[in-house]
Amino acid sequence: MKTLCSKISNFIKDLIKRNQRYRTSELSDGTNITRPFSYAIVIFSLVLIVFIYFWNMIITDFFNRFGFSFFVSRVPNFFTIIQKMVVQVNWSYFSNVVSPLVDTIQISIIGTLVGSLLALPVAILASQNIMGKSYIPGITKFFLSIIRTFPTLVYALIFSFIFGYGTFIGVLATVIFTFSIVTKMLYEIIEAIDMGAFIAIEATGATKLQAFRAAVMPQIIGRYYSIILYNFEINLRASAILGFVNAGGIGIIMNDQMALQKYGNVAVIVLALLIVVIIVQNLSQYLRRRLS
Amino acid sequence: MIEFQNVSKTYPNGVEALKNISLTIEPGEFVAIIGLSGAGKSTLIKLVNKMIDVTEGNIKVNDLNIPDLKGKELRQYRRKVGMVFQSFNLINRTSVINNVLAARVPDMNPFLSLFGIFTKSDKMMALESLHKVGILEKAYIRADQLSGGQQQRVALARTLAQNPTLILADEPVASLDPITANQIMSDFERINQTEKITILVNMHHVDLALKYASRVIGINKGEIVYDGGTDDVTEDILKTIYGRELTDEDIMFKDK
Amino acid sequence: MQTVLQAYEARPRHTVRNVLVASVILFLTIWSSDVINYPGLSDNGIEIARNIFRALYNPTWSLVFSLGVDGIPFLMFETLGIAFLGTLLGALLSVPFAFLTARNIVGKFNIIGNTVITTIRSFPFFLMALMFVRVSGPGAMTGVLTIGVLSIGMISKLYIEVIEDIDPGILMSLDALGATKYQKIRYGIIPQLTASILSVVIYRFEINVKNATVLGIVGAGGIGVTLLTAMTAGRWRDASAALWGIIIVVLVVDYFSTKLRRRLVNG
Numbered sequence: 001m002k003t004l005c006s007k008i009s010n011f012i013k014d015l016i017k018r019n020q021r022y023r024t025s026e027l028s029d030g031t032n033i034t035r036p037f038s039y040a041i042v043i044f045s046l047v048l049i050v051f052i053y054f055w056n057m058i059i060t061d062f063f064n065r066f067g068f069s070f071f072v073s074r075v076p077n078f079f080t081i082i083q084k085m086v087v088q089v090n091w092s093y094f095s096n097v098v099s100p101l102v103d104t105i106q107i108s109i110i111g112t113l114v115g116s117l118l119a120l121p122v123a124i125l126a127s128q129n130i131m132g133k134s135y136i137p138g139i140t141k142f143f144l145s146i147i148r149t150f151p152t153l154v155y156a157l158i159f160s161f162i163f164g165y166g167t168f169i170g171v172l173a174t175v176i177f178t179f180s181i182v183t184k185m186l187y188e189i190i191e192a193i194d195m196g197a198f199i200a201i202e203a204t205g206a207t208k209l210q211a212f213r214a215a216v217m218p219q220i221i222g223r224y225y226s227i228i229l230y231n232f233e234i235n236l237r238a239s240a241i242l243g244f245v246n247a248g249g250i251g252i253i254m255n256d257q258m259a260l261q262k263y264g265n266v267a268v269i270v271l272a273l274l275i276v277v278i279i280v281q282n283l284s285q286y287l288r289r290r291l292s
Numbered sequence: 293m294i295e296f297q298n299v300s301k302t303y304p305n306g307v308e309a310l311k312n313i314s315l316t317i318e319p320g321e322f323v324a325i326i327g328l329s330g331a332g333k334s335t336l337i338k339l340v341n342k343m344i345d346v347t348e349g350n351i352k353v354n355d356l357n358i359p360d361l362k363g364k365e366l367r368q369y370r371r372k373v374g375m376v377f378q379s380f381n382l383i384n385r386t387s388v389i390n391n392v393l394a395a396r397v398p399d400m401n402p403f404l405s406l407f408g409i410f411t412k413s414d415k416m417m418a419l420e421s422l423h424k425v426g427i428l429e430k431a432y433i434r435a436d437q438l439s440g441g442q443q444q445r446v447a448l449a450r451t452l453a454q455n456p457t458l459i460l461a462d463e464p465v466a467s468l469d470p471i472t473a474n475q476i477m478s479d480f481e482r483i484n485q486t487e488k489i490t491i492l493v494n495m496h497h498v499d500l501a502l503k504y505a506s507r508v509i510g511i512n513k514g515e516i517v518y519d520g521g522t523d524d525v526t527e528d529i530l531k532t533i534y535g536r537e538l539t540d541e542d543i544m545f546k547d548k
Numbered sequence: 549m550q551t552v553l554q555a556y557e558a559r560p561r562h563t564v565r566n567v568l569v570a571s572v573i574l575f576l577t578i579w580s581s582d583v584i585n586y587p588g589l590s591d592n593g594i595e596i597a598r599n600i601f602r603a604l605y606n607p608t609w610s611l612v613f614s615l616g617v618d619g620i621p622f623l624m625f626e627t628l629g630i631a632f633l634g635t636l637l638g639a640l641l642s643v644p645f646a647f648l649t650a651r652n653i654v655g656k657f658n659i660i661g662n663t664v665i666t667t668i669r670s671f672p673f674f675l676m677a678l679m680f681v682r683v684s685g686p687g688a689m690t691g692v693l694t695i696g697v698l699s700i701g702m703i704s705k706l707y708i709e710v711i712e713d714i715d716p717g718i719l720m721s722l723d724a725l726g727a728t729k730y731q732k733i734r735y736g737i738i739p740q741l742t743a744s745i746l747s748v749v750i751y752r753f754e755i756n757v758k759n760a761t762v763l764g765i766v767g768a769g770g771i772g773v774t775l776l777t778a779m780t781a782g783r784w785r786d787a788s789a790a791l792w793g794i795i796i797v798v799l800v801v802d803y804f805s806t807k808l809r810r811r812l813v814n815g
Contacts (some may be wrong), residue, residue: 074684
């Protein structure tokens, strides 16, 4: 047993020495230079192994069950749907789209505003440099990371069993999701600011909160508005999906029309959403540029 | 009145910054603390408004025991103590007047201070403070657009807006050029005489200290080696304080 | 030199702008508030809430530790696999899209590419999943395809940025020493890109893991399926097991992804 262990360790040592010799070059005047060990190969092989594992798990399994030719024959379905959507566009359906679309926008507005407002005090609690020698930031960040693991739809799903049908669920889910992201963005900013002014104001007898308001807020307010706008964009796209769990908005009719295979109507819904998203994106870009 | 009673300060990393310091400063004095970097000057100043804590001994300011202060009492005490830093520590992205108004925040209604709504009297007082240091016309300009000397004046105005009885200054002119440094030191002198505010400055430029302060405390390796009037300071005394001959770094105006 | 009073009177006033902005925001908030119509609790709402809460610290342990096809570990791996393969697919598909939309390659025609990419980005992702279900049925494969196509949005944007920002200086010096086009790409372009590409791909992977958990709710495989079926059937403890699976995997992926990306940025 002992000889086996020593044989193995010798083997490994030999490998390391060989690798080092491989990486070392001798120059014309006798100096040696060793280039550093490149992790690239190791990482690449690891990724390759992972890739093969997953490929096997999902892709090969799929083709085993359904056959490759079957799959190929079905691929056109995707493009047929797109084609039908474009060709059979049903403009008259637009009137049915307006109301749910408005709901979606409203859910995003309220969800983003409320979530972002609640995020600020909690982000302060999570910032180590403001709170000083306290264990509160650590605990806060931990709980925030757990809340952050769920996308909006998961919260909406859970709430749909407690509260019943309606946009209220969508708002609640959006608030929690926005809260979870904005807190992280904020505390990352707060922890990176210059503390000089904060210390100075504290030295004048202000409380931590007052010093924060006077010295830190001016430094972060521009980025805060920017974060709110960015999250509004994200939430707009996410709220479209909420309808799937009956949480209100445009998702409901999208789901219904899709199930009825009325692609013409689906096309109008997608188009309406697209237009709103593009408008909001451009507006948001313009505002965010003015803010910096 | 400031009293240090056998104060010692040892930092967590073992450095003994101050050893058994005792001194008394009367109201209205202009005191300069001089010595090598690392001698303990900065530590001494920061102990006065409890930015750091003593390891041993007691500090009394007007019958208050500083080491015992905490929470609201500490904040109330600090209202009356202004502090000026070497790096100015201004709020760069806002205007000069907002910087001075920040000193009024602790006295304000918490709700109003949250939204940054200042009363006319607050604003007038801030403007008065700026006027006293001579930069009234810069009131609405963004703080980071000013020169170093002007920024330090804003910091000074900020402390004046607190209506302090004592102003502490930690290397206030170390980042400034000689002419501006002279201006700031003479500002300190003027404030000391017209507003009757006690001034405690620590600095490493000997000539400026001797020119403006009335009393000098020399610190070497954590101990007071000289405590007396500026006029009585000789070159030998300076050598005891610095432990060596003076070099160019210790003097602001090199051609003297 | 002004007097203090004159300075006070001369203070800049932004009242009009501030009032305007405040009113717009106030208006939007009030207009949107009719969406907060509290619908009351559903039947047994409170009981369900209590059950869910209790289930959170008492998930179905057998599922959590089971190594079978319906066990949480397998499902989480499947979800990771969907995200992984999907991200790779997206990284691959984005290449042609990016080259056809970069301004220094197609000039003014980039507006076509831009529109296509924006459409993909704004396309509601579960609609895409529903469309792919018509191709590969409900299951993990659909998830891979959906995530692949959706990732094109973010990744091709990055490729475009990188392509448009190529430092021509390096290309010029390579030209000067007589390199071929292939060599120029291999030694001039690729080293500049690897770090930023990897960083964005890892970031997208992180997002895709979260998306993949949700896709199951729409029927595209992974742990979302279990979550949905368990909750609809009222098996709260099973659902809780699924939730914990999600929490752990997402936390782990987040941690490593942040660490990796920091190493990449700092060299």
